[in-house]
Amino acid sequence: MFDVANQPPPLEPYNLFASDTALREAVKREHAGWAEEGLSRLGATLGKPETVKLGFDANKYTPVLRTLDRYGHRLDEVEFHPAWHELMGIALRAGLHSSPWAEPKAGAHVARAAGTYMLEQVESGVYCPIAMTYGSVPTLKQAPKIAEEWLPRIYARDYDRRFIPAREKKSALVGMGMTENQGGTDLRTNTTRAEPAGDGTFRLTGHKWFMSAPMCDAFLVLAQSPKGLSCFLLPRWTPDGERNAIHIVRLKDKLGNRSNASSEVEFDGAFAQLVGEEGRGIPTIIEMGNYTRLDCAIGSSGLMRQALAQALHHSRHRTVFQKKLIDQPLMENVLADLALESEAAAALTFRLARAYDEDDEASLVYRRVVTPAAKFWICKRTPAATYEAMEVLGGSGYIEESVMPRLYREAPVNSIWEGSGNVMCLDVLRAIARTPGAAEVLRQELDTGDKRVGAFSERLQNRLQASERNDEAQARALTRDLVLALQAALLVKHAPAQVSDAFCAARLDGASPAFGLLPRGLDLRAIVERAAPA
Ligand SMILES: Cc1cc2nc3c(=O)[nH]c(=O)nc-3n(C[C@H](O)[C@H](O)[C@H](O)COP(=O)(O)OP(=O)(O)OC[C@H]3O[C@@H](n4cnc5c(N)ncnc54)[C@H](O)[C@@H]3O)c2cc1C
Numbered sequence: 001m002f003d004v005a006n007q008p009p010p011l012e013p014y015n016l017f018a019s020d021t022a023l024r025e026a027v028k029r030e031h032a033g034w035a036e037e038g039l040s041r042l043g044a045t046l047g048k049p050e051t052v053k054l055g056f057d058a059n060k061y062t063p064v065l066r067t068l069d070r071y072g073h074r075l076d077e078v079e080f081h082p083a084w085h086e087l088m089g090i091a092l093r094a095g096l097h098s099s100p101w102a103e104p105k106a107g108a109h110v111a112r113a114a115g116t117y118m119l120e121q122v123e124s125g126v127y128c129p130i131a132m133t134y135g136s137v138p139t140l141k142q143a144p145k146i147a148e149e150w151l152p153r154i155y156a157r158d159y160d161r162r163f164i165p166a167r168e169k170k171s172a173l174v175g176m177g178m179t180e181n182q183g184g185t186d187l188r189t190n191t192t193r194a195e196p197a198g199d200g201t202f203r204l205t206g207h208k209w210f211m212s213a214p215m216c217d218a219f220l221v222l223a224q225s226p227k228g229l230s231c232f233l234l235p236r237w238t239p240d241g242e243r244n245a246i247h248i249v250r251l252k253d254k255l256g257n258r259s260n261a262s263s264e265v266e267f268d269g270a271f272a273q274l275v276g277e278e279g280r281g282i283p284t285i286i287e288m289g290n291y292t293r294l295d296c297a298i299g300s301s302g303l304m305r306q307a308l309a310q311a312l313h314h315s316r317h318r319t320v321f322q323k324k325l326i327d328q329p330l331m332e333n334v335l336a337d338l339a340l341e342s343e344a345a346a347a348l349t350f351r352l353a354r355a356y357d358e359d360d361e362a363s364l365v366y367r368r369v370v371t372p373a374a375k376f377w378i379c380k381r382t383p384a385a386t387y388e389a390m391e392v393l394g395g396s397g398y399i400e401e402s403v404m405p406r407l408y409r410e411a412p413v414n415s416i417w418e419g420s421g422n423v424m425c426l427d428v429l430r431a432i433a434r435t436p437g438a439a440e441v442l443r444q445e446l447d448t449g450d451k452r453v454g455a456f457s458e459r460l461q462n463r464l465q466a467s468e469r470n471d472e473a474q475a476r477a478l479t480r481d482l483v484l485a486l487q488a489a490l491l492v493k494h495a496p497a498q499v500s501d502a503f504c505a506a507r508l509d510g511a512s513p514a515f516g517l518l519p520r521g522l523d524l525r526a527i528v529e530r531a532a533p534a
Pocket of ligand 1: 175176177178179182183184185186210211212213254257262413416417418419420421422423426
């Protein structure tokens with residue numbers, strides 16, 4: 001037998017909160033300091049070897065669709081490995097699916113964002129029903145009777161895996177079905193029909209090409225009613241206690257996010273209740289979209305943090321040519337660059353989450369303009385960052401026993417769903433034009449007194465005011481620069497000078513196409529040490 005030598009110990013147990021300096025600072029800065037104790041407990045739970053194993057198991061033993069029972073009766077059920085249910089239990093106990101709504105207070109969305117940022121690092125699939133349930137609440141509130149019935153169970157923290165009518169359950173989860181075969185971006189092409197049943201409810205007939213987490217207790221869906229495209233709540237069980245006519249046709253065989261069941265479904269006269277005004281389905285469900293887009297930015301920031309933490313941990317323990325990897329100058333450059341990307345993503349994400357806690361003009365601009373911008377750029381950087389971090393581990397990073405392949409496969413999805421990259425950038429253009437005070441609020445946010453940020457943001461402001469702002473072909477470039485300016489401003493205001501100096505030097509000329517290209521004269525050691533999981 002060969003000796004095992006020069007191999008790092010696993011990065012566990014560790015506390016995902018206590019060991020993440022940038023996260024702890026962001027939580028405090030964005031008014032969620034009161035949540036530190038709970039977040040530290042959650043960070044410790046998530047970093048236990050047994051929790052980490054749950055993440056592996058949930059992705060190895062993937063969900064199985066049971067369409068019919070052995071006699072041929074419809075079941076339309078998905079079976080999950082127990083690991084999935086345990087992870088869901090951890091997420092619900094921490095309130096990640098609804099705590100800001102159940103217990104509103106200053107910093108509530110930020111505290112929840114910090115919890116989901118950590119959850120994503122251990123297992124991403126469960127994040128999907130958690131995010132959709134969180135996002136569903138403002139939309140459900142547009143139907144007071146439905147809200148009265150459903151919100152108490154949505155606010156509950158006892159995960160109830162049973163497939164029974166929601167009214168008999170301790171808690172409930174809500175998914176979403178908008179995308180149809182012929183179009184996901186252009187929702188006006190939805191063909192699912194909603195016929196009035198004569199008693200104020202509707203019957204839905206049609207399909208959804210993607211409907212994730214189909215074991216949720218209900219779904220917000222779009223369908224064409226007599227007055228146009230409308231939003232409906234579609235429960236898995238009818239009020240009579242029958243299985244609703246929601247037929248799961250198949251589960252998608254996905255690149256990543258494999259623990260989560262994403263299904264194709266057909267509705268065969270399924271019971272549904274109208275949410276919001278009939279004919280105004282898109283504005284009704286878009287409320288939910290803002291929150292799930294925020295969650296894409298949080299999730300991708302979390303993926304980058306986990307990839308970085310693993311890379312830093314590995315390079316501290318692995319020796320190459322008589323030196324630890326972390327002490328090799330070129331590796332230090334790669335790690336520092338990854339750390340900058342991760343901290344910039346986290347800084348913007350948590351600032352954005354605070355905008356969901358507040359109601360002033362700046363928050364409104366942040367919610368409308370910066371949500372799609374952050375989703376675009378942070379999600380776009382994640383595949384590159386997870387890939388680079390994987391390479392830090394050498395061959396072992398490519399092997400399934402490490403978490404790196406899972407992070408890498410997960411990385412593209414946050415950019416695709418909830419509105420893909422181009423759609424986000426076009427949304428940024430529209431939001432800048434339509435949100436009162438947007439230009440002035442952004443100007444104030446970018447006003448740091450720092451010359452580098454000042455020069456960059458002045459050029460950006462000029463572009464925002466010029467007619468080229470509406471040039472769709474340039475929407476990605478404009479959105480990238482808006483995010484880079486905001487990230488630089490946040491780091492200049494709040495991060496140590498070593499971090500903000502390096503970010504300004506490396507990013508304000510346009511993001512580098514690869515990592516490890518930081519110029520000379522920066523304090524790379526300080527950046528790496530700050531990011532290291534203790
Ligand atoms: C794993 C997974 C789970 C999902 N779960 C759900 C779910 O639970 N519920 C749900 O409703 N949907 C779900 N989706 C669907 C997802 O939201 C859609 O795939 C997405 O919105 C894109 O829609 P589409 O696939 O129809 O692509 P299209 O709408 O055909 O878009 C294709 C491309 O064209 C680009 N594009 C669109 N319009 C323009 C334009 N004007 N200019 C330039 N480019 C443009 C888009 O950015 C995109 O890159 C899921 C998707 C995945 C991958």
